[in-house]
Amino acid sequence: MNSAQPQTQGAVTEIRDGLELGEFLRWGRELHHQGRYEDAARAFELILGMDADNQEALIGRNRAVRRSVPRWHWEMLHDEERAELYDRAIRQAVAAAPGAMVLDIGAGSGLLAMMAARAGARDVVACEGQPSVAETAARVVQVAGYDDAVRVVSKMSTRMTVPGDLPRRADLLVTEIVDCGLLGEGVLGTIAHAREHLLAPDATIMPSRGRIIAQLIESEPLHRKNHVGKLYGFDLAPFNRLSTLEYFDSRLSKHEHRTLSEPMTVFEFDFYTADARPQRTELTVRPTAAGTMHAVAFWFEMELLPGIVVDNAPEHDSHWKQAIQCLPLPLHVQPDLPVSLVAAHDGECVRFEVESEEVVA
Ligand SMILES: C[S@@+](CC[C@H](N)C(=O)[O-])C[C@H]1O[C@@H](n2cnc3c(N)ncnc32)[C@H](O)[C@@H]1O
Numbered sequence: 001m002n003s004a005q006p007q008t009q010g011a012v013t014e015i016r017d018g019l020e021l022g023e024f025l026r027w028g029r030e031l032h033h034q035g036r037y038e039d040a041a042r043a044f045e046l047i048l049g050m051d052a053d054n055q056e057a058l059i060g061r062n063r064a065v066r067r068s069v070p071r072w073h074w075e076m077l078h079d080e081e082r083a084e085l086y087d088r089a090i091r092q093a094v095a096a097a098p099g100a101m102v103l104d105i106g107a108g109s110g111l112l113a114m115m116a117a118r119a120g121a122r123d124v125v126a127c128e129g130q131p132s133v134a135e136t137a138a139r140v141v142q143v144a145g146y147d148d149a150v151r152v153v154s155k156m157s158t159r160m161t162v163p164g165d166l167p168r169r170a171d172l173l174v175t176e177i178v179d180c181g182l183l184g185e186g187v188l189g190t191i192a193h194a195r196e197h198l199l200a201p202d203a204t205i206m207p208s209r210g211r212i213i214a215q216l217i218e219s220e221p222l223h224r225k226n227h228v229g230k231l232y233g234f235d236l237a238p239f240n241r242l243s244t245l246e247y248f249d250s251r252l253s254k255h256e257h258r259t260l261s262e263p264m265t266v267f268e269f270d271f272y273t274a275d276a277r278p279q280r281t282e283l284t285v286r287p288t289a290a291g292t293m294h295a296v297a298f299w300f301e302m303e304l305l306p307g308i309v310v311d312n313a314p315e316h317d318s319h320w321k322q323a324i325q326c327l328p329l330p331l332h333v334q335p336d337l338p339v340s341l342v343a344a345h346d347g348e349c350v351r352f353e354v355e356s357e358e359v360v361a
Helices: 004-008 009-016 023-032 037-050 055-068 070-079 080-096 111-118 129-143 187-197 237-242
Strands: 102-107 123-127 150-153 172-174 199-206 208-218 248-250 262-272 277-284 291-305 306-313 322-333 337-347 352-354
Touching: 009 237, 023 037, 023 055, 037 055, 037 129, 037 172, 070 237, 080 111, 080 172, 080 199, 080 306, 102 111, 102 187, 111 123, 111 129, 111 150, 150 352, 172 187, 187 199, 199 291, 208 337, 262 277, 262 337, 291 352, 322 352
Parallel strands: 102 123, 102 172, 123 150, 172 199
Antiparallel strands: 208 262, 208 291, 248 322, 277 337, 291 306, 291 322, 337 352
């Protein structure tokens, strides 16, 4: 039932005929050097099809897979709280809609699709945009014995069609395509596209809502993750032109820090209506203590179904950690001087700017 395997073969299989094993190895290495890791993995896999013990192909395949498949998949799969909350929400949604056509966007290992099948769904289509991940999900689903109910489609959801890839518009969408900053994997645009092209008008959308919460932070260790000054007798500060202006993930609790404000909501999204159009909001933040602001830490709360909420708040040890955006220059703050904070997103990345003169030299 799975359509992942044939669809991922593409250009690499076309050149298979007529190539010797040695040429294939060279071709795989060349694809890797060109940065075409998915194709390189495919080339090495074809060699393994001919010679299962070929060590060079085994290593080449693994090296290419390591480049194309993010390491966070494993940490994410071990995040039991995330899995349990999704499982509970999926069971509830499937029980409420017997016979539902379920669409899982971003199959990964196939976990959410299999949860839907285990809950009783008989028609589950799980799409995955990364070919090697899609192919592996199809294997996982088959080994788990759910391939009669779950079909893996190796495609980005935004390239799927009804009825080509999905027999009819889906009644239930389950998806977990969020990063530590909620929007970084394109959840807004992806769900908006699905609503328009892939979902029935009254479909249940999981997640249903999202909220981004931010807090001002003093933390020299976090500042040092994105900033350098004089070291070892050299002024390395010009290297900071390579610092990121955007957020990165880090676990707040693992870094010495002080909070300089209450947590505040900066954006709220209703996934039944939201789209990826940029938004901007201005906040006046009253610091709760005097100190040096190095960063804005932010995280999300995501309602899967009413009453079932998953989050990556600092007090929770989720695999997402928190999103940290360091200021280019630290800022003195004090309770009697409100901070003007601008939060903006472009549909995929949330960014903060502070409007103030009180920069620390
Ligand atoms: C965070 S992982 C979640 C995997 C799995 N659903 C789970 O919860 O364990 C997201 C996966 O979605 C895929 N993905 C992201 N956006 C997608 C899209 N629009 N269509 C298909 N796959 C997508 C990524 O390649 C990645 O494998």
